[in-house]
Amino acid sequence: MRFRTVKGTHDILPEEALRWRHVEEEIRRILELSGFAEIRTPILEQLELIARGVGQTTDIVTKEMFALERGEDRLVLRPEMTAPVMRAYLQHGLYTQGAVMKLYYIGPMFRAERPQRGRLRQFHQYGAEILGSSDPLADAEAIALQMGILEHFGLRQLRLRINSLGDATCRPRYREALQAYFRPLAERLSPSSRERLEKNPLRILDSKDPQDQELLAGAPRITDFLTEACREHFEQVKTYLEELGIPYEEDPFLVRGLDYYMHTAFEITSPLLGAQDALGGGGRYDGLAEELGGRPTPGVGFAGGLERLLIALETAGYRFPEPARPDLYIAALGPEARRWAFVHANRWRRRFSLQVEYDLAGRSLRSQLREADRIRARFVLILGEEELSRGRAPLKALDSGEQTLLSLDALPDTLIARIRRAESERSPTPSS
RNA sequence: GUGACCGUAGCUCAGCCGGUCAGAGCACCAGGUUGUGGCCCUGGGGGUCGGGGGUUCGAAUCCCCUCGGUCACCCCA
Numbered sequence: 001m002r003f004r005t006v007k008g009t010h011d012i013l014p015e016e017a018l019r020w021r022h023v024e025e026e027i028r029r030i031l032e033l034s035g036f037a038e039i040r041t042p043i044l045e046q047l048e049l050i051a052r053g054v055g056q057t058t059d060i061v062t063k064e065m066f067a068l069e070r071g072e073d074r075l076v077l078r079p080e081m082t083a084p085v086m087r088a089y090l091q092h093g094l095y096t097q098g099a100v101m102k103l104y105y106i107g108p109m110f111r112a113e114r115p116q117r118g119r120l121r122q123f124h125q126y127g128a129e130i131l132g133s134s135d136p137l138a139d140a141e142a143i144a145l146q147m148g149i150l151e152h153f154g155l156r157q158l159r160l161r162i163n164s165l166g167d168a169t170c171r172p173r174y175r176e177a178l179q180a181y182f183r184p185l186a187e188r189l190s191p192s193s194r195e196r197l198e199k200n201p202l203r204i205l206d207s208k209d210p211q212d213q214e215l216l217a218g219a220p221r222i223t224d225f226l227t228e229a230c231r232e233h234f235e236q237v238k239t240y241l242e243e244l245g246i247p248y249e250e251d252p253f254l255v256r257g258l259d260y261y262m263h264t265a266f267e268i269t270s271p272l273l274g275a276q277d278a279l280g281g282g283g284r285y286d287g288l289a290e291e292l293g294g295r296p297t298p299g300v301g302f303a304g305g306l307e308r309l310l311i312a313l314e315t316a317g318y319r320f321p322e323p324a325r326p327d328l329y330i331a332a333l334g335p336e337a338r339r340w341a342f343v344h345a346n347r348w349r350r351r352f353s354l355q356v357e358y359d360l361a362g363r364s365l366r367s368q369l370r371e372a373d374r375i376r377a378r379f380v381l382i383l384g385e386e387e388l389s390r391g392r393a394p395l396k397a398l399d400s401g402e403q404t405l406l407s408l409d410a411l412p413d414t415l416i417a418r419i420r421r422a423e424s425e426r427s428p429t430p431s432s
Numbered sequence: 433g434u435g436a437c438c439g440u441a442g443c444u445c446a447g448c449c450g451g452u453c454a455g456a457g458c459a460c461c462a463g464g465u466u467g468u469g470g471c472c473c474u475g476g477g478g479g480u481c482g483g484g485g486g487u488u489c490g491a492a493u494c495c496c497c498u499c500g501g502u503c504a505c506c507c508c509a
Contacts, residue, residue, distance in 0.1 A: 004482095007500070059507055063433070080509085109509075114433070116503065125509055192506075208505085257508065267508090278508055305509030333467065367462080369469040377469095384467065398469065 008113070008121025019310060019320045023153075024106055027126045030149050034141075036104040036128050041084040043108065047074040052291055053083025055259025057200045064111040066121075077110035082260065082285060082301060083292070085129050090294035095132060104128040106306070118276035118308045127282070127303030134298035136233050139264040139284055140240030146268060146280050146302040147246055153313055155270060158279070160246065162266040163254035164234035165202070166226050168287065171262065174225040175201055181219050188215060205253040221252045230263065237264050260285040264300065272312040279312060280304030327419055329372035330358040331365055333384040338362070340388060352412055373398060378422070379415060 005011055012020055028038070051061050066077040078084055085103055088094070094101050106126040113119055128145060130138045143160070150158055166174060178201045186194055190209040197204065204212065205219075226234065241248055248266075256265050265283035273279070282302025289297035313320075328348075332341040341358040348354045357377060359368045365382070372380045380396045387393035387408075395411070396403040397418075406414055 004500080064507080111508080113507070114505095115501080119508075123509060127509090206507095275504065276508070280509065303509060308509060331468080364462085365467045366465075366469075371469085373469040380469080382468065386467095394468085396468075401469085403468085 006121075008115035010120060010122075016310075018323055019313075020306065022321055023306065023309060023313070024126070026152065027106065027149055028104075030152060031104040031126075031128055031145070034102070034145055036102040039085060039088060039103045039105055040107065041078075041081070041088050041105070043078055043110075044075050045078050045084055045087070047076045049083055049087055049292065050076050050079060053086065053260060053288060054080060055200075057196075058257050058259055060111060060257060064113055066110045066112055079109055079111045080258070081105050081107070081109065081125060081127055081303060082129060082258070082299075083288070085301075086131070086285075086288050086292060086294070086297070086299065089131055089297070090289060090292060095295070095297065098132075100130060100132040100138075102128065102130050116276065118273055118305070118311055120307060124306040125303045126306060127280075127301060129299055129301035131297055131299045133300075134286060136236035136264075137240060138298075139233075139237045139300050140244070142282055142300045142302050143237075143241060143248075143264075143266055144244050144246060146282065146304060149304065150268065150270075150279060150309070153309070153318060155272075155279075155312055155316060157271055159269045159271075160248040160266060161251040161254050161269075162237070162241075162248050162264065163251050164222065164226060164230060164237075165255070165262050165265050165283070166222060166230050167262050170222075170225045170227045170230050174220065174222050177220045177225065178202065178204070182215070185215055200259075202255050203257070205255045216253065223252055233263055256281060256283060260288040260291065262286055266302075268304075270308075270312050272315045273308055276308065278305070279308050323376075324355060326355045326357045326372075326375055326377040327379065328354060328356045328415060329368070329375070329377035329380045330356065331368040331372065331380050331382050332358060333365055336385055337383045337388055340383065348412055352416060354412070354415065378419065381411065 032038075047065070047067055050065065054060050056062075060079050065079055068075050068077075085105065089101060089103070104127065107124065108122050109125050110122055112121055115121060126149075128142065130142060143162070147158065147160060165171060179197060182189065182193075182197055182201065182204065186197060188211060189197065189204070190207060190212050193204045193207050193209065193212050205216065207213065207216070223231075238248070238250075254265055254267060256267065261283040263284040263286065265281075267281035268279050269277040270279050271277070280302055282300070284298070284300040286296075286298040288299060289295060330341040330345060332338045338358075345356040345358050348356050357372075357375065359371065363371070369380060377398060380398060382394045382396065391408050392405050393408055393411075394403045395406045395415070
């Protein structure tokens with residue numbers, strides 16, 4: 001085969017697609033339970049939106065974007081969703097639909113990184129944004145929601161780290177203090193940290209370089225630079241988390257690679273993942289709306305990686321739902337019977353919503369039964385010319401192997417009754 | 433983007449000090465059972481040995497390049 005998926009992208013084959021759908025449906029259910037409404041935005045956005053939103057000096061913008069040109073337009077495949085959601089919010093004046101807007105999304109994102117486990121060039125995120133509230137309650141709500149989703153799937157040992165990055169008043173002060181501290185030490189910093197010293201000094205904080213970390217030990221802490229209001233905001237977020245019993249760690253070095261964050265930033269990691277261990281993260285981005293030229297709008301949100309969630313669930317031995325079992329397989333022999341199967345499969349699917357299958361390849365009876373067994377059909381109708389002319393055919397229950405001769409006219413009714421009976425025996429009290 | 437390791441049927445892998453080395457298990461298809469599944473038995477289809485170039489009488493096996501994957505860095509979902 002000459003063609004294959006492009007680097008860092010994957011096909012999601014039927015078996016796996018089933019898992020994806022399950023996870024997506026659960027996430028939607030939980031988010032909608034909390035009053036979030038879905039938003040879908042284009043995958044293509046203006047490069048400028050992302051550059052301004054995420055930050056000109058960030059790694060995402062400087063080296064990870066899939067950019068393309070089309071005439072005058074400079075476009076990118078979206079690398080994240082907060083800026084696009086904010087763009088849509090401002091563009092469509094969603095602030096007229098209520099003081100606080102709660103939106104969620106699930107979809108593909110693109111970053112041109114070197115692929116590895118849990119890091120693809122096309123990956124998928126679910127996420128939510130709370131727009132229009134600067135209340136620390138909203139920060140806590142976002143964190144609790146994200147944790148709630150992960151815990152819903154039974155994930156344990158989650159590590160939640162939080163930090164406050166201050167606001168437009170304290171952040172610049174801290175930034176200067178950090179530069180003042182590191183400038184004399186610049187020689188000893190790692191090359192990438194040295195590069196960041198002037199452009200984006202906060203990013204030095206989450207360097208994993210051992211030498212950098214040593215120097216960081218003596219660096220000023222953002223916590224000491226927070227204004228009274230910022231400190232208070234952060235304290236309240238923590239208090240709310242405690243009220244829900246959500247354990248967290250304060251990490252003064254947690255920065256995150258998107259410039260729009262201020263006040264709360266958080267990240268959730270799992271030991272099930274390896275090097276790319278963040279299941280999700282987020283924070284507050286009160287300056288973003290103005291940065292995009294819109295009316296000031298506070299916001300807080302989070303995003304989680306679907307691939308990583310799936311990896312974590314698979315290694316945790318999560319029990320995904322089984323594929324639906326066909327109700328009936330019509331094993332037909334001979335042209336007349338095959339035509340009958342074709343007509344009745346289609347009729348019964350439409351009329352009774354029965355999942356009916358039959359052989360499309362003209363195989364032997366034995367093969368058809370094997371096929372019925374392989375796809376775990378509940379019943380098989382065995383139909384030859386003889387049965388057809390008599391109007392009666394054997395119906396075999398594959399689980400028990402028992403076989404009864406039935407009138408073809410009465411078949412759908414009988415089948416439905418037997419399926420209902422089997423279902424009620426399995427779960428006496430119908431519950432979800 | 434940097435470094436290391438890996439790349440043989442759909443999947444998991446054996447073969448790799450160059451010369452019946454193109455194989456096994458699983459999966460798939462057919463038959464054993466002239467019309468009855470799951471077990472078993474028999475047979476079959478399927479591979480440019482990731483791709484290209486080189487060394488050699490001869491390369492899956494050695495060398496170079498390239499593509500892809502994995503792991504780490506980086507970064508983050």
